[in-house]
Amino acid sequence: MHSGVKIPNTYGAELLTWYDRHHRELPWRVSPSAAKAGKFANPYHIWLSEVMLQQTTVQAVKPYFAKFLALWPRVEDLAAAPADDVMAAWAGLGYYARARNLKKCAEAVARDHGGIFPDTEAGLKALPGIGDYTAAAVAAIAFNRQAAVMDGNVERVISRLFAIDGPLPGSKPLMKQKVAELTPADRPGDFAQAMMDLGATICTPKRPACALCPFNSRCLAFANDEPERFPVKAPKKAKPVRVGAAFVAVTPDGEILLRRRIETGLLGGMTEVPTTAWTARFDGGTTPEHAPFPGNWEACGQIVHVFTHFELRLSVYRLQHEKIETEGGGWWEPVTNLEAQALPTVMKKAIVQAIPLAF
């Protein structure tokens, strides 16, 4: 020991062997066999998929990825697209700041980089919506850079391999260092994807399939028979409840009143039906007297929607009314055209509560 001789890192080679046999076909992925035949990953595809995959499951991303590529085949197309179209296409996927930054990033690549993505971690991270993870992932997968890629899956794998007791997120730097030590110079992109596949399919949060894991003989958590103890996380807070009211005004021609939310904050830049403020306590703010204009608003019941940091209970009201100019701005949209709007899920729920056949 302590001879100064570097211990050979065989993790990378072992995992790549496993990956070559078990890798999953994904729309943005180049299979190892195709790569061997000379096919390269498309940086635009890799970037687009990685942004969509932030805190989002593969299954949820697939249809959105296909839709975006059909609408905007190249990064220049996305850069030239109307922002409203991008927001409408993203509607339902969540974390809408991602869509705003996606557009800004495409514009920056088209304008400042001639439509070519930077091929280094630092260059990528300087772009909007690209942080530590995405910069490393795109650098490794699209440009074959030896970058340390660490997402939630990799955190789980690493914390179990080395039985890291320190709770997240404080232990993240140590875990990142471990990933950097394990990442091979050969096929770093496949190594990164293999680590994430391992976390998604074998080293799962609950009941991991350790018997099938290529690392089981050198995993400290498995050796101690306590894989589910890792990763250690700080306790999370309870979700408060907020209440409010949503108002669905319908004309005889079948148009409803919509508004655009402010650009920043919750559901920023997305479309909504008029609502009251969402308050922590019931203070009478859920009654029809807070509607965008007076009328005999009919109560349609309540919907519940859970956001990241609070639960929202909206009382929904409906009113048949002639088309009028409203003070708060907004526009009247045919119910038959709602699918083309940038309506987040909570707003679709509210509209369906008032008009069950709206979608």
Place this chain on the structure above:
DNA sequence: AAGCCGGGGAA
């Protein structure tokens, strides 16, 4: 360092 920011599928 901590808070803000969606939505849905799996267990």
Place this chain on the structure above:
DNA sequence: TTCCCAGGCTT
């Protein structure tokens, strides 16, 4: 129900 997902930005 609870968990958490190929996280980033702001304060």
